[in-house]
Each structure stands twice: as C-alpha cells, then as structure tokens.
Amino acid sequence: MGRDGVLLLNLGGPEKLEDVRPFLFNLFSDPEIIRLPSPILQKPLAWLISTLRASKSQEGYKQIGGGSPLRQITEDQARALEGKLRERGRDAKIYIGMRYWYPFTEEALDQIKRDGVDNLAILPLYPQFSISTSGSSFRLIERLMEKDQTLQKIDHRVVQSWYDRPGYLRAMADLIATELDRCEDPNSAHIFFSAHGVPVSYVTEAGDPYQQEIEDCVARIIRTLNRPNQHTLAYQSRVGPIEWLQPYTDDAIKELAAQGVKTLVVVPISFVSEHIETLEEIDMEYREVAEEAGIHNFHRVPALNVHPGFIEDLANLAIETLDGKGMTLAQTLHPPDKAKIYPQERWEWGLTTAAEVWNGRLAMLGFLALALELISGRGPLHLAGLL
Numbered sequence: 001m002g003r004d005g006v007l008l009l010n011l012g013g014p015e016k017l018e019d020v021r022p023f024l025f026n027l028f029s030d031p032e033i034i035r036l037p038s039p040i041l042q043k044p045l046a047w048l049i050s051t052l053r054a055s056k057s058q059e060g061y062k063q064i065g066g067g068s069p070l071r072q073i074t075e076d077q078a079r080a081l082e083g084k085l086r087e088r089g090r091d092a093k094i095y096i097g098m099r100y101w102y103p104f105t106e107e108a109l110d111q112i113k114r115d116g117v118d119n120l121a122i123l124p125l126y127p128q129f130s131i132s133t134s135g136s137s138f139r140l141i142e143r144l145m146e147k148d149q150t151l152q153k154i155d156h157r158v159v160q161s162w163y164d165r166p167g168y169l170r171a172m173a174d175l176i177a178t179e180l181d182r183c184e185d186p187n188s189a190h191i192f193f194s195a196h197g198v199p200v201s202y203v204t205e206a207g208d209p210y211q212q213e214i215e216d217c218v219a220r221i222i223r224t225l226n227r228p229n230q231h232t233l234a235y236q237s238r239v240g241p242i243e244w245l246q247p248y249t250d251d252a253i254k255e256l257a258a259q260g261v262k263t264l265v266v267v268p269i270s271f272v273s274e275h276i277e278t279l280e281e282i283d284m285e286y287r288e289v290a291e292e293a294g295i296h297n298f299h300r301v302p303a304l305n306v307h308p309g310f311i312e313d314l315a316n317l318a319i320e321t322l323d324g325k326g327m328t329l330a331q332t333l334h335p336p337d338k339a340k341i342y343p344q345e346r347w348e349w350g351l352t353t354a355a356e357v358w359n360g361r362l363a364m365l366g367f368l369a370l371a372l373e374l375i376s377g378r379g380p381l382h383l384a385g386l387l
C-alpha cells in the first residue's frame with residue numbers, strides 16, 4: 001500500500017538574530033537570486049554580501065521580535081492542511097521544505113524517503129511563479145533527485161503556480177472587504193497591492209512570468225471583490241542598485257498622496273504568510289512614508305496564514321495533484337516552448353547583472369575575504385557548517 005505526501009515549499013527565515021547572517025549567506029549563494037559568470041564566484045560573493053547586509057537586516061528582524069515568524073506560520077498551515085485532508089479521507093503526510101533555512105528542503109526529502117512516500121505533491125506556498133522563488137526550489141529538488149535513485153522512484157507532480165484558483169481569490173477578496181469595511185468611508189479607500197519585486201532583467205531577459213502572473217492575479221482579485229474602489233499595484237523590497245520592477249511601493253504611495261488620496265488599504269500580494277516584509281517593511285516603513293506624505297489612514301490587509309477558505313482551497317489543490325493533475329518536475333523545468341525561462345547560456349545575462357550590481361570589483365573582494373577566512377579558519381561560512 002503506497003503512501004501519499006505533500007511537500008510544501010517556502011523561503012524560510014532566520015529564527016534568531018544570530019541566524020540572520022548565515023540565512024543571508026544561503027540566500028545569496030543561490031544562483032537564482034544572484035547570477036554570476038562563474039559558479040566559483042558565488043560563495044565568496046555571498047559571504048561578502050551577507051556580511052555587509054547582516055546588520056541592516058538584523059535591525060529589521062529586531063523590530064519584529066528578533067526573528068522571522070515564517071517557520072511557525074508554515075507549520076500551522078501544514079497542520080491545518082493535514083487536518084483538512086484527513087476530513088476528506090486522505091491520509092497524506094505534510095512536509096515542509098524551506099529554501100534558505102530550517103527545515104531545509106534536503107531534510108524534508110530525507111524524511112519523505114524514510115517514510116516510504118511513493119506519491120508526492122510538490123506545492124510551493126508562493127501563489128505566483130518566479131524563477132527566484134518556486135523556480136529555485138524546483139531546481140534544488142531536481143538536483144537532489146538526480147543524485148538519488150530512491151527519490152527518482154517517487155511518483156510526483158508539481159504545482160507551478162495557483163494564483164488563479166477561485167478559493168484563493170475569494171479568500172483574498174474577503175480579507176480585503178473586511179479591511180475596507182473598517183475604513184470610515186469604505187468606497188473612497190484606495191486599494192494598494194504591494195508585491196515583492198524582482199530585478200527587471202528576470203522578466204525581460206530570462207522570461208520570468210512573475211510580473212504577468214502578479215498583474216493577472218490583481219485583476220482577478222479586483223473582479224472577485226467587485227467593489228468600486230480605485231486600485232494600484234507596486235513592487236517592494238528591492239535589494240541593490242539595479243533596476244527592479246516598477247513602480248516602487250514608496251514612490252507610488254507618495255504619488256497617490258500627491259493626488260489627494262487620504263486612505264490606503266495595503267494588500268501584500270506575493271506571499272501567503274506574515275513575514276518581515278509585511279510586519280516591518282509595510283507596517284512600519286511604508287506607514288511612515290504614507291504619514292509623512294499626508295496619508296493618515298493607513299490600513300493593511302493581513303496575510304492569509306491559516307484562513308479557512310485558503311486552507312480548504314489548498315486541500316483541494318493537494319488532492320488534485322496527488323490524483324495526478326499537473327506536471328512532473330522535468331516537464332515543469334524544461335518545457336519545450338518556454339526554454340527561455342531557464343536559459344542554458346545563463347552566464348550571458350548573469351554577466352550583465354553581475355557587472356551592473358557589483359561592478360566586478362566586489363567579486364574580487366569576495367575572493368580576498370574567502371582567502372582570509374580559509375587562512376584564519378573562522379567566519380560565517382565556517383559557522384554555518386557550509387565549508
């Protein structure tokens with residue numbers, strides 16, 4: 001008798017302030033996050049950027065209580081999903097595979113093997129697909145499967161993105177409607193969708209469908225909501241000096257204030273759990289930007305977390321996928337008609353990005369830093385157990 005499993009994929013987040021630097025190191029070691037001409041440069045550069053960014057990032061995590069709530073919320077979602085599946089008579093075990101922190105995807109796959117799972121649904125907790133999020137996790141799983149015959153024998157299906165599911169759209173619309181109704185004049189509130197950004201080159205050069213999926217998602221939520229409010233979509237959380245998707249959230253807030261908007265209802269759109277970018281960036285930084293610009297009624301729609309309608313929809317999606325709907329990892333990662341999403345000659349535009357971002361010189365500094373670390377035998381690479 002076979003065993004069903006559902007692997008939930010997510011980003012992961014540092015649980016304590018000491019975790020921040022190794023977490024950032026893992027994130028910037030990912031070639032789907034920073035693209036470089038040669039893989040040899042990846043870890044030195046990741047070491048350098050994580051070291052330079054750690055204190056700024058730690059400040060943010062301090063503001064939200066000293067760590068990311070992502071693991072706790074994802075575990076709550078997993079428990080709720082397992083319960084919902086059991087109600088439907090499906091005895092599937094739920095696994096959590098984080099990309100950059102515990103519990104790592106590698107650990108989840110080890111457990112899946114130990115439990116003898118032979119039918120697996122791979123379900124990213126990102127509604128929209130991006131090379132930098134779901135794509136990165138898919139690539140990692142593909143690499144791990146290539147090395148492991150037991151994993152290769154597991155029958156699996158992947159969900160690429162699911163932002164267009166009616167249950168998800170309804171749950172988002174309900175949360176927005178509840179927040180609108182808290183405003184003094186609900187109809188005059190401006191609905192402000194804030195999506196996590198990606199560098200423009202991901203979309204224009206690598207064919208990332210992320211922007212198109214975000215735009216489609218916003219249009220569908222607005223249709224489902226069916227209210228007369230004006231709305232805007234903008235992108236937050238850019239990192240480094242290159243161009244990211246625009247308009248940027250802070251600029252768009254100022255622009256709306258200049259147009260006389262007095263009430264904003266901000267909707268985080270690319271993530272289903274509370275995390276640093278909702279709790280710190282939106283609730284603190286963008287609230288301040290809005291207030292300084294003259295918008296004093298600043299509301300934020302909560303993330304879905306364990307919203308019953310959302311969990312119900314996730315359960316339906318898991319069942320459909322376990323029953324064979326969707327594609328395998330290989331079909332998802334190597335579609336014949338969409339070869340550009342995962343270009344073979346990745347170094348070509350990686351070179352441009354690396355040159356733009358780091359001007360070549362930081363890579364050299366990275367090498368120096370690595371050499372120093374190797375000589376002294378200490379440092380974040382060593383501490384994270386990655387060397």
Ligand SMILES: C=CC1=C(C)c2cc3[nH]c(cc4nc(cc5[nH]c(cc1n2)c(C)c5CCC(=O)O)C(CCC(=O)O)=C4C)c(C)c3C=C
Pocket residue numbers: 011012013014024027032033034053056057068069070126130132133196197198199239270271274275276277
């Ligand atoms: C759909 C969501 C996300 C996309 C797309 C994404 C792309 C992306 N992110 C970075 C750099 C960082 N991301 C960081 C944290 C972070 N990112 C997401 C989601 C997406 N990222 C989440 C949910 C989180 C927070 C996790 C948590 O701890 O709660 C960070 C660390 C925090 C910080 O220092 O700001 C960085 C750095 C890049 C470069 C990128 C696309 C190329």
Ligand SMILES: [Fe+2]
Pocket residue numbers: 196237
């Ligand atoms: Fe991010």
